Amino acid sequence: MSEFPMAWQAGLQGGLLIGFAAALLFALTGKIAGISGLVATAWQRQDSAAGLARAFILGMLVAGLFATYVLRIVPPMLPNIGLPTLIAAGLLVGFGTRLGNGCTSGHGVCGISRLSWRSLAATLTFMASGIVTVAVLRAGGA
Amino acid sequence: MKVLSGFICGLLFGLGLVLSGMTDPVKVQGFLDVTGQWDVTLAFVMVGAIAVAMPAFIWLRRRAQPVFAPSFKWPQATQIDGRLLLGAALFGVGWGLSGLCPGPALVSIVQGGQDIVAFVVSLLLGSWVHDRFFRSA
Numbered sequence: 001m002s003e004f005p006m007a008w009q010a011g012l013q014g015g016l017l018i019g020f021a022a023a024l025l026f027a028l029t030g031k032i033a034g035i036s037g038l039v040a041t042a043w044q045r046q047d048s049a050a051g052l053a054r055a056f057i058l059g060m061l062v063a064g065l066f067a068t069y070v071l072r073i074v075p076p077m078l079p080n081i082g083l084p085t086l087i088a089a090g091l092l093v094g095f096g097t098r099l100g101n102g103c104t105s106g107h108g109v110c111g112i113s114r115l116s117w118r119s120l121a122a123t124l125t126f127m128a129s130g131i132v133t134v135a136v137l138r139a140g141g142a
Numbered sequence: 143m144k145v146l147s148g149f150i151c152g153l154l155f156g157l158g159l160v161l162s163g164m165t166d167p168v169k170v171q172g173f174l175d176v177t178g179q180w181d182v183t184l185a186f187v188m189v190g191a192i193a194v195a196m197p198a199f200i201w202l203r204r205r206a207q208p209v210f211a212p213s214f215k216w217p218q219a220t221q222i223d224g225r226l227l228l229g230a231a232l233f234g235v236g237w238g239l240s241g242l243c244p245g246p247a248l249v250s251i252v253q254g255g256q257d258i259v260a261f262v263v264s265l266l267l268g269s270w271v272h273d274r275f276f277r278s279a
Binding site for chain 1: 227
């Protein structure tokens with residue numbers, strides 16, 4: 001037994017927890033755990049859906065604090081792509097996830113688990129464009 | 143109870159992201175680097191998440207209502223159209239450039255630093271620009 005879990009075991013365990021949290025949210029509240037949608041709801045609306053979304057996001061922030069200050073997980077480095085490119089990336093993620101109605105969680109985890117062809121198509125599309133983007137970055141020396 | 147449920151699920155979801163490695167942008171880029179030094183480990187995150195969520199959703203499909211709400215909000219859209227594919231493609235470019243999707247970006251913002259704050263602010267701005275000017279009728 002090694003002291004630290006192998007990377008793939010950690011990935012699998014984390015994945016199980018992500019899937020459990022998404023299923024639990026739907027079972028308790030009837031709301032799909034799609035982060036891009038929850039963020040937009042939390043930020044732009046003022047009803048009970050916004051209250052739920054804000055509570056979920058608060059939970060995620062507390063998880064980040066717990067990981068940093070209790071589990072002492074060293075914050076990962078962001079890729080060295082320069083601030084303007086990082087801002088462009090943020091705009092693309094924000095705009096694209098709203099236009100496409102979901103991100104890695106809503107389409108990738110919940111949508112595929114619901115056996116939605118639409119979500120599978122979205123997931124394959126953002127995986128493909130992510131793969132091409134990283135290939136271009138690498139070709140450019142990043 | 144609905145709000146408390148939201149908080150607890152968000153906490154578990156966030157811890158899952160950290161534990162799985164999804165909050166490490168370098169790892170995410172390694173996962174997308176299929177044509178180079180491919181790091182396959184994040185595929186296991188997807189496998190793990192779907193292994194739990196798929197049977198759960200199939201079971202919940204037969205239930206009338208959630209525990210603390212009157213009805214399940216099952217997504218109604220089924221159409222694979224230009225908006226879906228263009229949106230997903232744009233998201234993929236931003237994801238590939240930064241190694242960050244919305245969940246991990248939120249979890250990581252508590253660590254502070256100019257870069258992650260700038261990323262999340264831009265994400266919120268991009269989301270707002272869509273909803274303000276490009277929302278479908």
